[in-house]
Structures are given as C-alpha cells and as structure tokens.
Amino acid sequence: MINLTFPDGAVRQVQPGLSGAKLAASISKSLEKKAVALMKDGVLVDLADPITQDAKVRIITRDDAEALELIRHDAAHVLAEAVQELYPGTQVTIGPVIENGFYYDFFRNEPFTPEDFPAIEKKMREIIGRDKPFSKRIVSREAAKEFFKSRGELFKVELVDAIPEGQEIKFYDQGGWIDLCRGPHMTSTGKIGSAFKLMKVAGAYWRGDAKNQMLTRIYGTAWANDKDLQAYLTALEEAEKRDHRRLGREMDLFHFQEEGPGVVFWHAKGWTLFQALIAYMRRRLRADYQEVNAPQVLDKVLWETSGHWGWYRENMFKVQTAGDETEDQRVFALKPMNCPGHIQIFKHGLKSYRDLPIRLAEFGAVHRYEPSGALHGLMRVRGFTQDDAHVFCTEEQMAEECLKINELILSVYADFGFTEFVVKLATRPEKRVGTDAMWDHAEDVLTRVLDRISRESGGRIKTGVNPGEGTFYGPKFEYTLRDAIGREWQCGTTQVDFNLPDRFGAYYIDADGQKKMPVMVHRAICGSMERFLGILIENFAGHFPLWLAPVQAVVTTIVSDADGYAEKVARELRRAGLRVETDLRNEKINYKVREHSVAKVPVILVAGKREMEEGTLNVRRLGSQAQQSLKLEEVVRLLSEEATPPDVQREKAA
C-alpha cells in the first residue's frame, strides 16, 4: 500500500498503481467527471498515469488555474490536427504553450494567412465537439522514427533524434490523430471548451536558428471561459491605446519618415520631454560624475582596437567623404558606443591612483545599423542617446562602484514610479575577447556583488542569472523593470570590463610608482533615452506626472473679455517655471476642454468673467470632471510644487 496526501492534509492508503482517474472516481462521481489531470508532488501528470509511490496529490479540474496550460496545450494539438485535416501534406513540428496562449509551427510550401483562420477554427470546434479521449503510449525510438518517416513528417523525425537517450518517447492519440509529446494532456479534446481564438500568423525559423528553414507559425489564445477570453481581448485593445507610436502622433511628440528609417524626428513637445529626462539625469549625476562629450566620427582603427570592427562591423555605419575626386580614402565610423571615446579622455594626461575612481558620463548619441525587421518605434532605433558612463577604478574599488551604481539605478527607477525590478547576471558569451582567467575573475566579483544586492534589499529585489548573455568584453548585470500593465523591460546595465583598458593600453600610476591597468565599469540607467521615453509614454499611457508633462497646463477662456487676464495668468505661471500654453480661440468651453483632454494636458485652467473679476481660476485635472476654484497665487504655488521633480523635492526636504 502507498500513502497519498491530499491538499487538506488527509492521508489515504491505496493500492500502488492506482490512476488519478480511479482516485477521483473513488472520491465522488462528480469529481470523476470534472477531473482533467493530477497534480502529483507539484507536477502535473496525466489522469491515466498510475501512482506508484507515496505522494502529495491533488485532483485538477478544468476550473483550476493549473488547468489553463493544459487547455492551451490541448488546443495546440487540436490546431495541428485541424490544419492537417484541412491541408494535407502540411508537416507538423512543435506546438508549445506560451504566455496567454499557444502556437504551432507548420511546414508547408504555401504559408497560411489569417484568411485561413475561420476554416481552421471551425475544424477545431468540430474536433473538440467529437470529444475524443487523449491516450498515451510509450514507443521505442525506432518505432517513433519509422512512424513519422512513413508519414513524411521529417521534422518530427529530427525531434525524436533530439530527445536525450534514456528519456521516454510518448505518443498522444486524440481519436486517431497522433502527435509526439511529452504531455501531460487532459482526458479528452472536449475539455478544451470554446474560449479560444487564432490570433496571427508569423514566420519562425525551425529550431530558432536563422540558418534553418522558415516555418509558418499560427498563434492562438485560449482560456477557461468566454469571459476570460473577452477580458484578454479587451486588455489587448487597451494596450494598443497606449502604444507609444500612436500616442507620439496624437500628442505631437515625434515622428518617423521614410528617408530616415529608425531615426527619430523629435517635435517640440517630445523634445521637451526628452530634455526633462536629461535634466533629471544630470542632477542625479552631479555629485559623482564628470559629464564629457566624445566625437561622433572616429577613425576605424579605434573600433578595430576595441574589437567592435571585428564583432559588430555589419551593424556599424561607415563614414567617408562623399566626394568623387578626393584622394582621402580614410574610413571612419559613426560611433556605436561611447567607451573608446571615454578611454581616450582617460588616457589624455597621466592619471594617478589618487584620481580614481574617475567617472565619465555622457549623453552620447550613437548609431547602430539595426536589422530592418528589428526596428520598432522608439523601442528599437538606429540612432539613439545613451545615458552612458564609464568608471575607471582600481580592482579594490570595483565592487563598491557596482553597488553604488546599483543604488543609483534603483532610485532613478523609483522616481519614475517603477518599484518592481529584477537584476540578472549575464555571464560569458561564446563570442568574446580576453582570457578565461579574466572572465572567471570578473564573474566572480559580480556574483558576490549580486548576492549582496539581494541580501541588502531583504529579498525585495529579485536576482537571477542569464548564462552566455554577457557582452564580448565582460559580464554584466541586466536591470529589468515592470511597467504599469505588467510588461518587463530591460533598461539598465552594469558591465565589468578588464579587456578594453588592456586593448587600449590605459593605465594609471599606482602608489608604488608603477603603471597599472584600471578596471572599467560600463553602466547605463535608462539605456536608450529614446526607448526609455517610449516605455514612460506607455507606462503612463501619455498621462505624465506634472514634472514630466511637455505642456503642464493650458489657460483657456470662456469669453474673449478674459483674454487679457488669461495672458497674465500664463505669464505668472511661466515665471514660476511652468510650461504653460494659452487657448484664447473663439470656441465653446466644451470644445476646448475636450481638445486639451484628448491631448492629455494634465491641468486645464479656465478663466471666465467670474474668475477674471475675482482673480481666481477654475482648475480641472486630466481624468476628472471635478472643478475647483482657486486664487491665482494658490494655483501658482500648488502647481509649481507639484511640478518639482522628485529628486529636487527630496533635496528640499533634506
């Protein structure tokens, strides 16, 4: 006999080999019907699997949260069956569960289009309606390969070969249609229900490798019920409304055009935002950093020395004279990074150990030839501004510098309202420079720093490791923040580098009078200012806190008699440092309120006859219909206080 422990702590003795299905049946008739899988020691397994030893068990019904991934996984199988039924000759490959849904990759000479969806969905519903049971059987490697080979499923043959020796090969049969799968599945296709929808088609490389064939991927979403499906579709629409490309146009922040793929035309309002962000960062750097500026165009030898010319040449802009007659054939590069420039500044003149650490910061405009398919609004561009810095320090100072940077990064994020972060250590990649000993050392230092960050945050900051994701010259920390709608963005990085100082021959004079190589720490907080602004636009859905809003308030009139008063109000607010516009157009107040609300101006100050006579303003805040009548002086005081950036407020309070 074996002991099964139930979620309520109850223990039951049963015969070994009892299946989850039988177990459910022994509890109640209704549970037998509702059960779709078994949770055994924290792992989902098929209901038909025998339980052979003591375990903690829980019967999973379709309504349990754990069943959702099964619904999606089963839906992927049904999608594959539907496609093969409708389009014979299509080869199936893989079909995993992903966040919010599933996909299946197919190989077919003619790719699918969304126009095929109605037919496929209809067929899926038909298969689900048949409600055939999922049944599993273990097969031998040879039998599995033979089976797929005979059906012309060459991708599946490759998949069988990829299964590690000693691992079982399982076939799942769903009413005659069979797929290779590690499972688990629910009891029958009918359990999938009807709350699913095919979403999009996309190309995807076989096994994620660009050297392989392109497959057609069909994405779908699936939920336990229609209400959840509908909620998901609504959330997608909401996310679309805060798309920074859309808000950028609606709020007149920036634009892109054909002649400049991947480079931003910043309009006045967008540039105001940009400048507000840079001004904030400058204040945060004032105490510890020296701001510098290195050239845009430098001879390619510098990039050869750094290694960029070797590793990233395809992604660099080459710059040469455009003249046809010129003899000067010298090749320059538009800088893709700031580090070589900063090293030149460090190397200029002798540095003493007493000078260290030297922290050079730059809002450096860099250009990278990103693949055309990678471009995406402000999030991925070919010309952008990094809030970059390089700290030149001694070995002993390195860990302390990393911690100091960590504090700065986290406090910057907090000032923008981001409170959830993950810090990951990215370790040595295959493509790299420097000796293994150097890498061992650098990774060792960062691992210890990461432990300390985690420990000192009291577990508030999550940490992790990204193996092989480091840069070619050193390991790094990747700072990821979570936005208002739960999306994660990797922004900041801290990189420890023993390689570039060596390659460029940078040194300082140590206490013993000897030349010594400094360690270099690269760091960025926002990463790309353009991208960070894109993230901010989406995070706030364009509804910026007052200190960032490009137009902080609009003063508008109800009657033209109040025009003079409105001008005076605007002057006073501007004198207090606020970004204010007036709207004296001969339009109804409804019209003007609507227009400025749509433009997401945080504060509308209405001046009518009454306000003019009383020296007041009627204040209306974005997102609220409430009105508040306040004295002009009061408005100036309240708004300038609210528009004070968080760091300045902190300084004042201190």
Next chain:
RNA sequence: GCCGCCUUAGCUCAGUCGGUAGAGCGGCGCAUUCGUAAUGCGUAGGUCAGGUGUUCGAGUCACCUAGGCGGCACCA
C-alpha cells in the same frame, strides 16, 4: 536580414467585376461670446508609396523597389 500582411487627403478609413477618387475629423473663411469632453454654414485639399509591365483602359491585376505592421532571428 527571413516569412506574411499593409501603404488612398494632415489623421482615421471607404472605394463593387479593371471604366478616370469619396467620407468623417482636422485646416482655412464667415457667423456665433457660449461655464467644463465635439456650435453652424461655406471652402480648399490627392502623382491612390515609387517604378515597370499586362490591358483600349489600372487605386484595383502581375513583378520589382522603399517604408511600415505582426512575428522569427539579431540587440556591443
């Protein structure tokens, strides 16, 4: 870069079977002076992304190029 889709007025989008381009918003003009999310009337605005081809005739069909969108790959 790869796969698929898209590109019509400043913006959002119609445009039938291949027969000579349309709406709303916005702009401009006039009237309206009005109390918190769209006042009325009038008016201008187009190389249908660019090119080549098929055709008596192309916004519409085919091919090429560019840009965009969704994924994939990439992201120093």
